[in-house]
Amino acid sequence: MHRHRNNLIDQIKETFMESGDFSFKKLKNRDFMIEILFLSSLVSIEKFSESIIPYLTKLEDSLFLDYLNNIKSFQTKDFDEAVEALLNGHVGIIARNKDEIFLINMSDPIQRSIEEPKSELIVRGSHAGFVERLTTNIHLVRTLINDRNLIVHLLELGSKTTTSAAIIYRDDLVNKEILTEVKRRLSYMNMETDIVISPGFIEEFIEDDPFTVFPQxxxxxxxxxxxxxxxxxxxxxxxxxxxxxLIVPVNFFSFYQSPDDYNSRWTTATFIRLLRMVSLVIAITFPSIYIGVVSFHLEVLPYELVIPMKNAVEGIPYPPIIEAFIMELTIELIREAGIRLPTPVSQTIGIVGGLVIGDAVVKAGIVSNIMIVVVAITAISSFVVPSNELSAAVRLLRFPLMLMAATFGFFGLMFGFILILIKLCKQESFGVPYLYPVAPFRVSGLKDSIVRLPLWLMKERPQDTMAKRQIKMNWVRGWDKDEK
Known part of the structure; x- marks a missing residue:
């Protein structure tokens, strides 16, 4: 018995002996010796010293076990379980004549305050955002969905370094087949991956098509x-x-929806959504249209614009495709620099890039002034997208369409656009059509996709989720009928 205990202590010491934050202490109790093990970087030493140690040194042997059980500790003889507990902020306690280690949770989590996400700002509504602690995030969700049908399924991801994760859903609404598929993909990832770094890491492992630019x-x-x-x-x-x-399953139009759409009047929300749809087309095709017009199709312009257009591009030494690539890559460089630099410096970079560089390249004769206008409108349109992932996809698609337009004119642009539509129609997210409710076409789904009708008309849940209960509200303006 003593040999097993000593072996357990020796194994733990050998495992952490190279770590400077590993602490091994001995305390003299009135009846026996107590050995304490912990990682000082993960444990609240002040809390442990004030609330636990004074009692450990005074307890009699007969009361020792009762005390440890009352403070919600757990005991184990397994080496791997003991090491995992220490890595999660537990303090290990081994007493005389005991062949197991008692583990008390004394973790000291570092957490920032709850504030609005900078990447998803809204005008009206809640300004709370998630933090880096899973239990706090689950608390935020449970506070908003105070219902017994809300299920939080906890699991560990990663075969070597485990990461706590949670699958959250409404048991009375979720489609069981989709839920089973989510758990199946996560279990495969768990077996094949040593470490899970972030939700983006999970996304690449469980998405349907890893070779598409569109987020799923x-x-x-x-x-x-x-x-x-x-x-x-x-x-x-x-x-x-x-x-x-991470939210699954989703469709293409989910990325164009914002919480602001439901915090404002339906007329305003519909106008903004239509504006986003127009911005999508502009962001993908506008530079390609410019290249096609200048290179092949000047006849589509009004006669009054033909001569100014020819004069603007006549002195440019490069073909329109090179001119467009120079400016688009410059915009991308400015954008990336603005993200990586501190906020005051990034604002300066934006001003320098937008004014100085834009004016300088026109005066130097590298690009035309019309190209500057085209690139500016395109950049603004791409920033209208509420989802950063879809915004990146839109910016990437711009370049192959520019090449198609430079090679075949409008015919190449239309061919490329058709290929994109075919890909969107074929793509799925956990078995759900990506372009729903357009393909397959569902009139009822249009109430909350391209447009946003009044909330009291949207009585059904989206059909693409295949929820158990489609009806989410009854006629809620009955008072209007009663008055009449």
Whole structure:
């Protein structure tokens, strides 16, 4: 018995002996000796010293076990389980004549305050965002969905370094086949991966098509957005150490929806959504249209614009495709520099890039002034997208369409656009059509996709989630009929 205990201590010491934050202490109790093991970087030493140690040194042998059981400790003889507990902020206690280690949770989590995500700002509504602690994020979701049918399925991801994760859904709404598929893909990833770093890591492992530019899983840092999607029958995946949730399944139009759409009047929300759809077309095709017009199709312009257009591009030494590539790559460089630099410096970079560089390249004769206008409108249109992932996809698609337009004119542009539509129609997210409700076409689904009708008309949940209960509200303006 003593040999097993000593072997357990020796194994733990050998495992952490190279770590400077590993501590091994001995305390003299009135009846026996107590050995304590912990990682000082993970444990609240002040809390442990004030609330636990004074009692450990005074307890009699007969009361020792009762005390440890009352403070919600657990005991184990398994080496791997003991090491994992120490890595999670537990303090290990081994007493005389005991062949197991008692483990008390004394973790000291570092957490920032709850604030609005900078990448998902809204005008009206909640300004709370997720933080890096999983339990806090689950608390935020449970506060918004105070219902017994909300299920939080906890699991560990990673075969070597485990990461706590949670699958959150409404049991009375979620489609069981989709839920089973989510768990199956996560289990495969768990067996084949040593470490799970972030939700983006999970996204690449479980998405249907890894070779498409279009995102198939919605990434959000907003609890209210997670709530709305769970109430529609979708599933949220969250991990420890990341202030974000992954939502599945989703469709293309989910990435163009914002919480602001439901916090403002339906007429305003519909106008904004239509504006986003127009911005999508502009962001993808506008540079290609410019290249096609200048290179092949000047006849589509009004006669009054033909001569100014020819004069603008006449002195440029490069073909329109090179001119467009120079400016588009410059915009991307400015954007990336603005993200990586501190905020005051990034604002300066934006001003320098937008004014100085733009004016200088025109005066130097490298690009035309019309090209500057085209690139500026294109960049603004790409920033209208509420989802950063879809915005990146839109910016990437711009370049192959520019090449098609430079080679075949409008015919190449239309061919490329058709290929994109075919890909969108074929793509799925966990078995759900990606372009729903356009393909397959569903009139009822249009109420909350391209447009946003009044909330009291949207009585059904989206059909693409295949929720158990499609009806989410009855006629809620009955008072209007009663008055008449």
């Amino acid at each position: 899983i919605l990434y959000t840092e907003r609890p209210d957005r997670v709530k709305a999607n769970i109430m529609d029958g979708r599933i949220a995946i969250m991990t420890e150490g990341s202030p974000a949730a």
